[in-house]
Amino acid sequence: MVSKQELQVQQKRQVEDKEEATIPVRQFLPNTDIYETETALTVVLEMPGVEKTNVEVAVEGGVLKVYGRIDFSKYEGLQPIYTEYNIGHYARSFRLSSKIDQTKIEAQMNDGVLSLVLPKVEEAKPRAISVT
Amino acid sequence: MSMMYSDPFAALLGLQRALEARQASDWLREATTGTGSFPPINVFQQGEGGFVAIIELPGVSKSDLNIQAKENTIRIAGKKSIQYEEGASVHRRERVSGEFDRTLTVPVEIDPDGIKAQYRDGVLALFIPIAEKAKPRSIEIS
Numbered sequence: 001m002v003s004k005q006e007l008q009v010q011q012k013r014q015v016e017d018k019e020e021a022t023i024p025v026r027q028f029l030p031n032t033d034i035y036e037t038e039t040a041l042t043v044v045l046e047m048p049g050v051e052k053t054n055v056e057v058a059v060e061g062g063v064l065k066v067y068g069r070i071d072f073s074k075y076e077g078l079q080p081i082y083t084e085y086n087i088g089h090y091a092r093s094f095r096l097s098s099k100i101d102q103t104k105i106e107a108q109m110n111d112g113v114l115s116l117v118l119p120k121v122e123e124a125k126p127r128a129i130s131v132t
Numbered sequence: 133m134s135m136m137y138s139d140p141f142a143a144l145l146g147l148q149r150a151l152e153a154r155q156a157s158d159w160l161r162e163a164t165t166g167t168g169s170f171p172p173i174n175v176f177q178q179g180e181g182g183f184v185a186i187i188e189l190p191g192v193s194k195s196d197l198n199i200q201a202k203e204n205t206i207r208i209a210g211k212k213s214i215q216y217e218e219g220a221s222v223h224r225r226e227r228v229s230g231e232f233d234r235t236l237t238v239p240v241e242i243d244p245d246g247i248k249a250q251y252r253d254g255v256l257a258l259f260i261p262i263a264e265k266a267k268p269r270s271i272e273i274s
Contacts, residue, residue: 005229005230005231006170006230006231006232007170007171007212007228007229007230007231007232008170008228009169009170009171009172010226010228024145025141025144025145025148026148031190031226031227031228032224032226032227033214033216033222033224033225033226033227034222034223034224035216035217035220035221035222035223035224036220036221036223037217037219037220037221038219041223042217042220044227046190046191046227046254047190047254048188048189048190048253048254048255049188049253049254049255050253051253052253072143072144072147075147075176077178077179078176078177078178078184079176079177079178080150080151080153080154080174080175080176080177081154081157081159081175081176081177081183082154082157082159082173082174082175083151083152083154083155083157083174083175084155084172084173084174085151085172085174085188086148086151086152087147087148087151087174088144088148089144097223109253110191111189111190111191111192111193111194111251111253111254112188112189112190112191112253112254112255113190113191113254
């Protein structure tokens with residue numbers, strides 16, 4: 001029998017803030033994949049329920065900050081009777097290891113997944129070093 | 133659950149607390165499928181007429197979703213695939229890919245032909261109407 005990879009439930013992890021909000025509202029860490037190619041760093045974040053207009057992306061002082069707001073007004077008039085997960089806004093930040101050209105960041109949102117392509121600046125690209 | 137839109141943070145907190153309070157709900161206790169399988173499901177009552185099941189499936193494309201309904205069971209199956217660019221070196225891998233197949237048995241009579249499914253922004257919403265004959269009726273005394 002061919003063994004198929006079955007998906008397991010991933011518990012949502014809560015954001016641990018340095019500063020606490022005055023109202024103990026919960027925010028979650030989006031599951032993230034980060035990979036690097038020669039020219040760019042790609043960051044892929046899962047934020048189900050976030051519309052593309054409700055995403056904020058910023059690079060400040062070498063830190064990438066992503067914030068995604070969910071539209072919970074859709075839950076108006078719905079009475080929860082059985083639940084397995086909680087909902088909330090998403091927030092996550094990463095210290096970037098290579099220099100990024102901020103003006104050329106590309107963002108795409110598909111099926112609740114945000115893909116960010118952060119192109120590296122010329123000097124940060126790898127060079128082949130020849131041994132003399 | 134009343135929502136106060138004057139203070140959206142308080143409204144969200146109220147919703148989060150309501151969701152948490154129902155986490156130990158025994159609504160599905162007689163179902164064969166236990167909790168904890170993928171994908172996680174939230175079920176809401178929508179007025180008198182039916183239920184809404186809300187399922188988070190980020191990164192699953194609509195064409196990879198297969199939903200079947202029969203009597204009072206609903207089967208949600210599909211696959212989630214993740215592609216990496218060729219030649220990429222991975223720094224962090226938290227997203228998971230694979231196949232899933234979950235059956236939800238609702239403890240009330242529903243109208244399987246009336247179920248509507250909507251998939252947007254990685255969230256699947258199933259609108260499940262209660263069968264006409266299962267709805268409460270007021271009985272007149274003659």
